[in-house]
Amino acid sequence: MSTSSTNQNDDKHLEYLLAGAPTEAERLNLQQKIFTALFPGREYIHTAPFDLSRVHRVLDVATGTGIWLERLWKEGQDGQKLRADVELQGCDIDLSKVTTHQTSKDLQITYIQHNVLQEFPAHMHNQYDLVQMRFVLLAMNTVQYAQAIRNLRRLLREGGTLQLVELDPLPNPPTNSVERTMKEICEGLWSRTDKDPTGICLNMLDHVTSNGFLEEKVNTFTHPWPFASPSGFEASLHRDVLLKSSQNYLMVVQALKQAVLHYAQTDPIAGMSTAQAWDSFFEQATKHFASSGYAGSLYIAIAVK
Numbered sequence: 001m002s003t004s005s006t007n008q009n010d011d012k013h014l015e016y017l018l019a020g021a022p023t024e025a026e027r028l029n030l031q032q033k034i035f036t037a038l039f040p041g042r043e044y045i046h047t048a049p050f051d052l053s054r055v056h057r058v059l060d061v062a063t064g065t066g067i068w069l070e071r072l073w074k075e076g077q078d079g080q081k082l083r084a085d086v087e088l089q090g091c092d093i094d095l096s097k098v099t100t101h102q103t104s105k106d107l108q109i110t111y112i113q114h115n116v117l118q119e120f121p122a123h124m125h126n127q128y129d130l131v132q133m134r135f136v137l138l139a140m141n142t143v144q145y146a147q148a149i150r151n152l153r154r155l156l157r158e159g160g161t162l163q164l165v166e167l168d169p170l171p172n173p174p175t176n177s178v179e180r181t182m183k184e185i186c187e188g189l190w191s192r193t194d195k196d197p198t199g200i201c202l203n204m205l206d207h208v209t210s211n212g213f214l215e216e217k218v219n220t221f222t223h224p225w226p227f228a229s230p231s232g233f234e235a236s237l238h239r240d241v242l243l244k245s246s247q248n249y250l251m252v253v254q255a256l257k258q259a260v261l262h263y264a265q266t267d268p269i270a271g272m273s274t275a276q277a278w279d280s281f282f283e284q285a286t287k288h289f290a291s292s293g294y295a296g297s298l299y300i301a302i303a304v305k
């Protein structure tokens with residue numbers, strides 16, 4: 001792996017709520033397996049035909065472990081592979097989760113430590129054919145998301161493509177006590193981070209359409225995650241995907257413990273410490289998701305400069 005840093009010192013205050021979990025890298029790699037099972041052969045754009053042979057340089061922003069870049073390189077899309085001389089780069093505010101460096105003699109990914117809320121260095125502007133940012137919802141409010149999109153647009157060449165993938169920010173209301181508690185915990189944690197305004201970004205599409213992309217090529221959709229694939233419904237999915245998805249969700253719940261303990265009151269309430277209360281909730285959640293699985297919706301936006 002080769003790494004370089006653009007602004008390490010300013011990044012400390014941005015809180016990524018799952019950052020403290022030792023299993024976060026493992027979870028992100030598991031999550032990619034769900035994508036791969038849901039969208040076989042379409043590692044890059046799930047909604048539109050795309051000519052991979054014209055791609056020279058790819059950047060995965062908020063890359064986590066780098067797993068998406070590795071899958072893109074290994075699988076390509078619709079049977080078409082990337083060019084042999086493609087440059088693959090990953091960027092993240094924190095590179096400690098990177099697990100994917102050089103998993104084969106031909107695969108070389110360069111990683112850059114950078115906060116997407118800050119402008120990228122000028123030498124990176126107008127260089128990329130393809131930029132992706134996936135699953136940063138727990139890290140950004142609407143003002144920050146807008147800033148990130150402005151920064152990413154500058155990186156694209158004319159005709160370059162930006163792909164944004166998120167869980168639907170407006171999911172169905174919770175239907176039971178475990179889901180309600182999860183929602184309250186996430187909202188509570190969010191309000192304690194130092195983000196102003198508080199609240200996650202609910203209007204991602206507005207930030208794409210107001211940034212001078214070719215609007216007619218902006219494409220968004222939601223579909224159940226993981227209970228349906230683009231080609232069918234529940235029945236088309238292997239049970240394994242459902243199990244992985246529940247496991248992924250439980251790992252999120254587990255990972256949030258670090259943030260809960262960080263932000264919670266330290267005094268015991270009703271004789272129970274915050275850690276004990278959390279462990280008891282985790283037990284309930286485990287039972288709940290083991291029996292019902294987890295369904296959310298995916299939101300995918302594609303914009304061409």
Ligand SMILES: C[S@@+](CC[C@H](N)C(=O)[O-])C[C@H]1O[C@@H](n2cnc3c(N)ncnc32)[C@H](O)[C@@H]1O
Nearest residue numbers: 016028062063064092093094115116134135139
């Ligand atoms: C849920 S993980 C998603 C990782 C990867 N995109 C994936 O889908 O597997 C969110 C990632 O965003 C990174 N992140 C959070 N805020 C960021 C920022 N302001 N700039 C760059 N990366 C950031 C975190 O460090 C973390 O790796």
